[in-house]
Amino acid sequence: MSHHNASDKPYAVQRTDEEWRAALTPAEYKVLRQAGTEPAFRGEYTDTKTQGVYSCRACGTELFRSDTKFESHCGWPSFYSPLAGDTVEYIEDRTFGMKRVEVRCANCGSHLGHVFEGEGYDTPTDQRYCINSISLRLQPEERPHEQPHAHGDESTSA
Numbered sequence: 589m590s591h592h593n594a595s596d597k598p599y600a601v602q603r604t605d606e607e608w609r610a611a612l613t614p615a616e617y618k619v620l621r622q623a624g625t626e627p628a629f630r631g632e633y634t635d636t637k638t639q640g641v642y643s644c645r646a647c648g649t650e651l652f653r654s655d656t657k658f659e660s661h662c663g664w665p666s667f668y669s670p671l672a673g674d675t676v677e678y679i680e681d682r683t684f685g686m687k688r689v690e691v692r693c694a695n696c697g698s699h700l701g702h703v704f705e706g707e708g709y710d711t712p713t714d715q716r717y718c719i720n721s722i723s724l725r726l727q728p729e730e731r732p733h734e735q736p737h738a739h740g741d742e743s744t745s746a
Contacts, residue, residue, distance in 0.1 A: 601647040601696035612646065619722045620646045620698040623690065628663025631721025640728040641671070642719075647696035651675050651724070658711055664701065664718050668711035676700065676717075691717060698723065 603611070608621050618624040633642070642652040642665075652667045660666035670676045674694055681690040681702065691700045701719035709716055 599695060599697045603696075608646070616645060616722055619720050623699040625701075626664075626720045626722045631664060633665045633721040633724060633726060634663065636665070636726065638726060638728050640726050642667075642724040642726050644693040644696060644698055644700070645723055645725045646698040647693060648725075649675060649693055649695040651693065651700070652717070652719070654726075654729070658709065660709060660716055660718070662716070662718055665721055665724070666709075667717040667719065668709070668713045668715055670717065678703065691719065693723075700724075 605621075609617055612620060615626070619626055636657075637654075639654045641650050642654070642657075643650050650671050652669075652671055656667045656669045658666055658668060670691075677692050677694045677697075679690040679692060681688045688702045688704075691703050692698060693700060699720075700723045701717065704716045704718060705714060707714070707716055
């Protein structure tokens, strides 16, 4: 299955096929640029509980926050909402005799996964964004460090 821009809109990040192949590993390229799927239960973020922001592995656009990630036991990371509605785009996908909604990065057009509705998960949106780990990169949240109290600062000039 080849990757095409079904929305016919130009993406902010434009690269040739050769540039994408050079920038991504073969496995990343297959999923991100050819709408492949990584094997279930094998992705690095399937069971991750680390707090942070998930970005597009191809272009770095922030897509999902860990606080919208939930355990769906489907084999891939699941989120109930993207970071912002305009960070992803939706493409009707009728491959394999099914009607599904593909989710792509709105900044570079890379395939992320699919979104499903009405499955009965106890989430605020009743949506499951089923996203390939290999399409994402997690930036862990930095824990605030204890800051020394500033009330004894002698460095102010007179």
